[in-house]
Amino acid sequence: xxxxxxxxxGIEFKNPVIAASGSFGFGREYSEIFSLSKLGGISTKGxxxxxxxxxxxxxxxxxxGGILNSIGLENPGIDYFISEELxxxxxxxxxxxxxxxxxxxxxxxxxxxxxxxxxxxxxxxxISCPNVKEGGMAFGIKSKTSYRVVSEVRRACxxxxxxxxxxxxxxxxxxxESCVKAGADGLxxxxxxxxxxxxxxxxxxxxxxxxxxxxxxxxxxxxxxxVYEVSKAVDVPIMGIGGIMNYKDAIEFIMAGAWTVQxxxxxxxxxxxxxxIIDGIKNFMAExxxxxxxxxxxxx
Amino acid sequence: xxxGYKKGTITSNIEIASxxxxxxxxxxxxxxxxxxxxxxxxxxxxxxxxxFLARPLSISNIMDGExxxxxxxxxxGTERISKLKSGDSLELMGPLGSSxxxxxxxxxxxxxxxxxxxxxxxxxxxxxxxxxxxxGFKDEVYYIDKIRKYSRAVYISTESGSxxxxxxxxxxxxxxxxxxxxxxxxxxxxxxxxxxxKGKIPVYISMENRMACGIGACLGCxxxxxxxxxxxxxxxxxxxxxxVFYCD
Numbered sequence: 338x339x340x341x342x343x344x345x346x347g348i349e350f351k352n353p354v355i356a357a358s359g360s361f362g363f364g365r366e367y368s369e370i371f372s373l374s375k376l377g378g379i380s381t382k383g384x385x386x387x388x389x390x391x392x393x394x395x396x397x398x399x400x401x402g403g404i405l406n407s408i409g410l411e412n413p414g415i416d417y418f419i420s421e422e423l424x425x426x427x428x429x430x431x432x433x434x435x436x437x438x439x440x441x442x443x444x445x446x447x448x449x450x451x452x453x454x455x456x457x458x459x460x461x462x463x464i465s466c467p468n469v470k471e472g473g474m475a476f477g478i479k480s481k482t483s484y485r486v487v488s489e490v491r492r493a494c495x496x497x498x499x500x501x502x503x504x505x506x507x508x509x510x511x512x513x514e515s516c517v518k519a520g521a522d523g524l525x526x527x528x529x530x531x532x533x534x535x536x537x538x539x540x541x542x543x544x545x546x547x548x549x550x551x552x553x554x555x556x557x558x559x560x561x562x563x564v565y566e567v568s569k570a571v572d573v574p575i576m577g578i579g580g581i582m583n584y585k586d587a588i589e590f591i592m593a594g595a596w597t598v599q600x601x602x603x604x605x606x607x608x609x610x611x612x613x614i615i616d617g618i619k620n621f622m623a624e625x626x627x628x629x630x631x632x633x634x635x636x637x
Numbered sequence: 638x639x640x641g642y643k644k645g646t647i648t649s650n651i652e653i654a655s656x657x658x659x660x661x662x663x664x665x666x667x668x669x670x671x672x673x674x675x676x677x678x679x680x681x682x683x684x685x686x687x688x689f690l691a692r693p694l695s696i697s698n699i700m701d702g703e704x705x706x707x708x709x710x711x712x713x714g715t716e717r718i719s720k721l722k723s724g725d726s727l728e729l730m731g732p733l734g735s736s737x738x739x740x741x742x743x744x745x746x747x748x749x750x751x752x753x754x755x756x757x758x759x760x761x762x763x764x765x766x767x768x769x770x771x772x773g774f775k776d777e778v779y780y781i782d783k784i785r786k787y788s789r790a791v792y793i794s795t796e797s798g799s800x801x802x803x804x805x806x807x808x809x810x811x812x813x814x815x816x817x818x819x820x821x822x823x824x825x826x827x828x829x830x831x832x833x834x835k836g837k838i839p840v841y842i843s844m845e846n847r848m849a850c851g852i853g854a855c856l857g858c859x860x861x862x863x864x865x866x867x868x869x870x871x872x873x874x875x876x877x878x879x880x881v882f883y884c885d
């Protein structure tokens with residue numbers, strides 16, 4: 338009997354595959370294509386206290402093996418999410434993770450206080466969005482500032498708290514350690530890498546913000562290395578993220594130390610790709626005689 | 638929308654003018670293609686991940702289950718699509734997005750700029766009103782024969798003067814003659830049309846934008862409108878013109 342379940346911070350995931358924040362909205366669009374109950378979980382589009390329109394100009398730009406995005410956390414705000422989107426999400430019979438972004442520590446705390454009173458399963462703290470000028474990534478690259486944000490949020494947060502780490506951190510292992518010290522129940526990594534593109538005909542940057550976030554299979558080897566290093570350094574569960582396109586990639590992350598994986602850009606290639614990954618993991622476990630994911634977790 | 642990507646087989650893929658192609662695809666699955674004027678499909682015509690994203694193309698016709706796309710070779714994706722031959726297969730997801738309202742009577746103006754003619758051909762076919770079709774081109778003219786049979790009159794302009802009126806299509810369009818207008822083409826042209834029609838007649842426009850998912854999840858194609866942020870792939874591609882160009 339193959340057991341794909343993962344218990345992470347007291348929350349049971351039926352399988353280790355989670356739709357990553359920003360690639361999956363609030364699940365509605367994908368629910369028209371497949372039953373979301375098949376997923377291990379869903380991390381919502383990044384939420385902020387107030388609604389945000391996001392960035393101007395080009396927001397999506399393809400590159401070899403991935404995409405650069407500069408969405409800029411367009412979202413309807415926490416209150417709207419709680420009243421209009423969450424009731425739909427909690428009916429989907431999958432783990433719902435609220436991804437929370439902010440400009441100030443106060444914003445994060447206020448947002449988390451609102452979510453405490455809901456049926457959200459966990460909170461994923463986004464201290465690493467590269468596409469918002471204030472706050473965002475500024476919090477997430479320095480261990481000291483991250484410690485401060487996570488500590489404050491930890492004090493307020495009544496849900497399991499996952500902190501999403503930026504690969505643009507000055508030192509990802511130190512950052513991870515300080516987030517855990519500050520009270521993170523788990524870590525998810527990595528967010529997008531800072532990148533850019535140039536429109537050579539017009540001699541200007543493609544993005545209005547110049548710098549954008551790079552995701553997709555082109556970042557996978559680096560993301561994998563970071564998951565490996567962090568998993569060796571901390572004792573909390575890790576959600577591995579970064580260019581996972583198929584079950585083999587997912588297994589690599591699990592072997593490198595991840596408890597679950599998050600799938601982002603791949604959803605744009607094929608909206609049902611998460612289902613392929615779940616089936617692939619299951620088949621691999623059957624072929625290899627693996628009864629539970631614990632057997633292979635962190636074997637590297 | 639059907640569930641995710643489905644296979645199609647190319648029946649023809651012809652360059653009908655410089656860098657302008659007409660692609661016809663037959664369904665390889667049990668249900669034939671369907672969709673309304675203004676809607677689009679996401680196309681993947683390559684195995685593997687390069688190009689990474691699918692390409693959105695609006696529907697130019699659907700007949701006997703076969704779908705037609707008219708497209709301009711612009712970048713890596715359309716270049717790959719342009720190389721496909723009859724018998725090749727590709728993957729399609731759709732129909733996606735909003736459609737034009739075709740349930741109307743009276744005098745209707747359709748105004749296209751360049752490849753913006755693509756969704757308007759299907760609209761012309763779908764409408765039962767009196768259609769005057771205004772087509773603007775830079776130099777080379779295409780698809781005129783296709784639109785003639787659905788139109789009461791066809792007006793052509795070229796910037797080079799090679800065919801029809803020399804200049805921009807907006808210079809020969811008079812909103813006073815119509816009850817409603819539909820437009821697709823360069824943003825500057827559509828903006829001008831919306832301005833000309835303001836306070837006179839409604840104009841519906843079909844927008845395009847870079848997009849990743851095509852289904853409304855990634856927010857890569859969101860645009861600011863007078864009614865808030867809207868996704869070109871979901872609330873659009875068809876919008877009321879004055880909601881998109883509301884600042885002018």
